[in-house]
Structure formats: structure tokens, C-alpha cells
Amino acid sequence: MTTPASPIAPADPSSLLRIAVMGAGAVGCYYGALLSRAGHPVTLIGREAHVQAVQQHGLRLQTAVLDVQVPMQASTEASAVQGANVVLFCVKSSDSEDAARQIRPLLAPGALVLTLQNGADNDERVRAVLDASTPVAAAVVYVATAMAGPGHVQHHGRGELVIAPSPRSEAVAAQFAAAGIPTQISDNVRGALWAKLVLNCAYNALSALAQQPYGPLVQVPGVTDVIADTVAECLAVAQADGVTIPGDIQAAVRGIAATMPGQYSSTAQDLARGKPSEIDHLNGYVVRRGAALGVPTPLNRALQVLVKLAEGRGGSGSAFGGG
Template sequence: MKILVVGAGAIGGYYGARLIQAGADVTFLVRPKRAELLAKQGLRLESSLGDFNAPVNAVTRESLRSDYDLILLSCKTYDLQAAIEDITPAVGPSTAILPFLNGLSVYDELDARFGRDRVLGGAAYIATTLNANGEIKQMGAADQIVVGARSPATLDVAKAVYALLASSAGARALSDNIMQALWNKWVMLASGALMNCLMRGTVGDIMATRDGEALMKQAISESLSVAAAEGYALPQTEITSIEKRLLDPQSAWAASMRRDIASNAPRLEGDAIVGDMITRATRHGLNVPLYRAAYCHLQVYAHQHTPGAAAQQPFK
């Protein structure tokens, strides 16, 4: 299978390496500086599930010519529109697209541009970082992927992608209801992320406070209400799993968006992870006050990191 991985960062680089180890023909679409670094030192991955340190194929947007069987998207949600423009020359008559992005709005955008019959569903549960030397490091040993077809047209390619990934280390699953799997992840991620960001701490930090458990339960409840209204009520087994993860007083987990705030990142995925959940709640007339408080917090952060924001006139 000929695969184009968009980016060779924390997620794209990690799973691109795993696909190479599985025997796939992988090329990374990267920016010129990243291409120079990869040419000089190869792709480097440090993981308890197995390291990777080898030369890789890389192209820049300007040199992208041929089409691919599969395009793996792993960019931040705020870079999706730019990524769509970048990959368009690589989309051939039978190319499928697999996004490992947060939230559900990305599927609306990809479907609108390429058609639902081209876009697979994918969810990755993993924590990775890219250090200043361009090396990828996995944090912890968790590596879970769920992939699946969102239409009959992509069932065969979904099975082929799963077969490749299943030969690499980590937990792999081929879902026959990938939209439900995507909602399961979004409920967990959004509930945890809004609390991590609003409270500026890990799950354990939040659980150590007087009202942390009650507020986390409220966040989960608001998320579950939106999922149910959208037609994807979570099964009790998933709810129990989410509660176990997000109500653990010993947990050091925090969403990547919380880490982005801690590092003073210029942009966040607040719109896709938190804001879009509010949009859907509003569509169904649901009250989600904790979501609104968290999103306001994220918007303030975004405003503070917008060039020239300090010179803007306040609201009257």
C-alpha cells in the first residue's frame, strides 16, 4: 500500500514509522525545514513499544506529484484547511483519506471537499511529543487505534489499513460502527480537556480539590447529553471506562491542549474539541454551562495570543 503521511510530527511521525515497520510504502509530506532534518538524521522515535531510527522518504508540497492509495492526516484541527489544499494533488481516483484528528467537525470538512466515500474514520489514543531536535518520544505505553469504514465504498481499504497496523505494536481494532467509536473518544477527550484547561491541572490535581469530582462528573454528563442527542448515546461500558480514567485521583493525565497552554502555544484546538460540542448542544437546545465556561476561557487565551489584540476596542 502506497501511503502519504501528512507531517512527520508527534502523531504522523509515530504512526508513519509503525506503518513502515509493517511493510508499507510510506512517504511523509513535510515542510522544507523538516525535510532537511529528515534527510540529515532520518526519522527518530523513542518508544517503550519499540524504537525507530532510519532514513525515510519525504516530499514537500512543491514536489508532490503522484497519487496515493491512502493519505493519513495527523495535523492539528486548525491546520486542516491548509492540509486539504496541500494533499489535493496527491488525491487520485481511488485514494482514501484517514484522519487522526480530534472532534467530528473534521469529517464535515473532508466530506465536503472529497466526498464521504473517500474518508475513513480513525481514532488514536496515544501521547507523543516532538522535541527540539526533531525526535519523537512516546509518553507511557498506551497506543490504541480504532479504524473503520464510514461507507461501503471504503470497507476494503479500511480492512487493509487495519491489517497493516495490526502487525505493529499496540492495541488495534477494526470497528463496524466507527462513528460511534469517534463519539466515544470525543466525549472522553472533550470532557477531560475542558476540565484540564479550565482548572489548569491534571486529572489528579482536579480530583484533589473539594469540588473537582463533582465538576468532572458534570463535564462528562454534558458531553453524554450531546452525544445522545446526536444519535450516538454511549454504552455503559464506555461510560464506565471514561469515568475510571477521568475520576482517578492518582492520574497524571492531561489533554494535549492543556500541555499546549502550559507551553504558551500560539494556537489551540479549542474550537474543534470544545466549541463544536457547544454548537451541537445548541442545535438540540441543551444546556451545557461548564462547556461554555471552559470555551470562554479558551477564547480569552486565543484573544491574548492574537497579534494586535491588545489594541482592539473592547466590547460595548
Template sequence: MKIAIIGAGAMGSLYGGLLAEGGQEVLLVDVWQEHVDTINQWGLSMEGVNGHRTIKNIKATTNPSYAEAMDLVIVFVKSTITHIAVSQHKKLCDNNTTVLTLQNGLGNIEKIMETIDKKNIIAGTTAQGCTLLAPGKINHAGVGDTYIGELDGTTSPRIKEIHKAFTAGGLKTNISNNVLGLIWGKLLVNVGINALTAITNLRNGQLVEFEETEELLELAVEEALAVAMARGIELPYGDPVAHTKKICRATALNKSSMLQDLLNKRKTEIAMINGAVVTEGEKLGVKTPVNKVLTNLITVLEKNQ
């Protein structure tokens, strides 16, 4: 299978590397020239849970205009630039190309639909953990399941083919008939963790060590749950608040991606996480004051960098 990955940061590089190891023809697309050059010259260096090795049967580029249409395009850029990234690289797609988003937050499917026909789009979530250590070097920090699915919940031949390719690369993958529920399920966890850790400079586990942050986590997640219920979303777990606290404890030492973004003076994905809850709530008549406060505070911190 010919696969392009738009956004070869930590997660994009991880999936690209593992898929290449599994025998797929992989092209990483990223704006970081040094990262791209290192991979092309020396290969992708991967260390972590599955040992240290260098993956050499992989290509990278900052300009894929020469490339032919792919069988599969995986979008791993920040949600804030989804539309720009996909539209700039639409030559990677033709009528037979499947585009998969494994990004965080809400709205990515709709942004991809501005360029790609809805019938060519599938979605999913990932619980893999990875960090980018240096140009051409990543640390596979944690193994987790990948879920992929058609937007209409069917089990199509292409989903089965992609599942096979992912599994061949060592990615434990499940086909879901409720992928939108999974996306919302992951969103609620991010709603409870990301903004609070970024504002307080706390690690994930510390959120449940202080009664004040634990209460705010509960309120933010409960608001998001009310919005999800109003949308008719079927979540993949029973108690979102308990589930989010469980994730806090399981990833206790982690610095959330939003906290890392602020520390590195990068734009966050607040608009697609807590901000998306606020936006959806306004559409549905569901009040979300805590998420509004968290969104505004993160926005001010971004502006003040």
C-alpha cells in the same frame, strides 16, 4: 501500500515510522522544514516503549506537489487547520485514494468532505501516546489501540487492507462498525479533561483530587452525553463520567494537549471539543452552559497569549 501522512508532528511521525517499519512506502508531509530535513538526511529517530532505533526507509517533504496519488492519506494535523491542509495537498488523492482521519474532536470528517468525496473517507481513533523531542526525534510514550472504520459501518476490502498494513507495523488495530460512536466516546473524555487542565494548569490525575474540578468534569461530560444521546450516538462504554475519571487516573502525570498548547502559546482545538458540544447542543436544543463557559475561558486565554 503508498501512504502519505499530512501533519508529521508527534503522532503523525509515530504512525509514519511504524508503517514504514512494516514495509509500507511512507511520505511524511509537514510545514516544519528542520524536521523534514533531519528525517531525509538521518532518518526518523524513535525512542520509548519499544526501544531506540532510527527508521531510514521513510521520506518527508514540505511540498508534496511532485508526489503521485497515494493509496492512503492519513490526516494528523490540528483540527483547526483540517480543511486548509487537505485542500492544499489534494494532489495526493485521486478517485482510488482513501483518506483516514485519526484526529481529535468533531467536525474533521465534514471539513475533509469539503475537498474529498465522502465515499473516499474513513475515520478512526487512537490511544497511542507520543511526544516530539526534537527535529526528527520522537518518544513513543505509550501503546494503545487504534480503531478504524467505514462511516457506514460496513467491513470493506479497503478497511481490511489498511488493518493489515497497520498490524504489520506493530499497531494494534481493530475494525469498528461504530466508528462515529468511538469518535464521540473519545470526545467526551477530552471534554472532561482538556479545557479544565488547561485553565487550571493541573495534570490529568489532579482533576479528580479536587472536588471543585471533579464536579466541573462531571457536569461537562454529562452535558456532552446529553448531546450525544440527542444525536442518537451509541457510545462504546457505559458510564462516560466514570470512564473519564478512569482515564484521568490512568494518565495521572500527563499534561493534556490543550494545556501544552497554551503553555507553548499555540492555538488550541477548543472549538472542536467543548465548543463542538455547544454547537451541536444549540442545533439539538440541548443546553450546555458548563461547556460554554469552558470554551469561552479557553478562547480568552488564547487571545491573551
């Protein structure tokens, strides 16, 4: 049974953020719920069934330690970004330009647009569409979430963000941290985006094609070898592209299955629902950059094509119903 969520007042009420979540899927709903619980006014912008559920009952936030209804505003219209000083931009990568065009005339002066998306170039693509005076900062998202139905988000693990510097990044990071969202500002956000891209390329397509979560997936003979070869291609492209990937990427790849054993990739969730995936912006992005730089990427290309073929079959009837 869920309980109403009690707001957690920010340490400094005068620094409240007014937040709009453009593309309120699992990632946007999870972070929006945490920020709303911390007292920040949050408006979710998403599909009609999801919006109606939130308007009627609030957003159900289910984690390992919480199961609460979080009241917040919700709308199906892009116009709901008006008045926000922070926009969590969470649409699918293929929708980035269109969504940016929708919000461009509605943004408050100086509003920070944070791109919480898969892929390595969404911030550049959004920045190219928006007014030059609008700050856009990439955010690298490390979280395991899923929509269990309209108005119901489940959190399965992690939740930290790495964001690029901007005029508002310090203040935003402080408020996010106070809301329970570990947030780091990095001068090498491009490298951090690539680190996340490598993880996605390693696991997303395989999880999608097998319709298995990460833990069981890596127990299948040969899977870890395919992952290693996929990662090697990605790293070769990154090196040729002048990207410095921070940390121990090999350890990070190994750690995904251990830290998120029950998580299905976002690509697996898309295929299960019969929706187009973001594979063209994951393995497909590596293929395009590899072609431009003269680096062969046959395994990434094969994974991209196999997912595209699976998309053509439609949904598999798995238990990922909802928004």
C-alpha cells in the same frame, strides 16, 4: 543513545502500503514510524524544521522500550502525497478543509484518506472537499504522544485505532496490526468519535488551563466534579443527537488519569507553545450541537471561552518545544 531502527518486514511484502502523513505532528509521526519500521514506505509532510531533522537523521522514536532513529522520507510540500495509497490525515481540525483542498488534485485514484484527528466531524468536512470517488474513513485515536523537538516523537501510552468501514479498511487494519498498531473496524465510528470527544472535553481544557498532566490534575479537590458535570453535558447532547456511545464511557473517563497519568492534553501542549488550540472543535463542538438541539452546555462553553482567553496570553514557556 539512539540506535538505527531495523525494518520489520511485513508478513506479505506484496501488500505494502505507500503512506503519506499529512500533518506530521506527534500522532502522525508515531504511527508513521511504526509503519516504516514494518517496511511500508512512509513520507512525513510537516513543518520545515521537523522535515529537515528527519531528512538528516531520520525520525527519533522514543517509547518505554525503544529509542531508535527511523529513516523515512519527509517533505514540506503537499505534493508529497502523490503515489500514496493511504493518507494519514493528521492536521489540526481547524485546518481540515484547507489541507483537503491542497491534496485533492494530487491523490492517487482510490487512495484511502484516514482522518486521525480530534473532534467528531473531520471526516465529514474532508469528504465534502475531496472528490466523491475518494474514500474517506474516520479513525479514532487513543494514544499519548508528544513532540520533544524537531524530528523527535515520544510515546507515553496506548496506541490503538478504531476506523470506519471503507473498501480498503480490512486490508489497512491487517497491515496496521502487523506493524504493532491494534486496529478495530467499527460500524459505529460516529459513536466512537463521540466517546473520544467526551474524553477530550473532560480533560483537555482543564489540563491546558492548569498546565498539569492528567494524574496530578484529578488530585486537585473539585476537579473530578467538574469533569463529571462536563461529561453529563456531553452525554445529554449526544443523546439528543441520536448518537450511541459504545462501552462504559464513565469508566473510560475515570481510566484516563490512571492509564496516562503523566500525559498533558494536546490543548495544554498547544497553549504551552503559544499555538492556537482545537478547543472550538472539542468543547466548542458540543456547545454548537447543544445550541442546535436545544440542550444547555454552560460548563463546556465556559471551558471553551477560558481556553480562548488563555490563547490570547500566548505561550507559557513550558517544556513542549519543537514541532
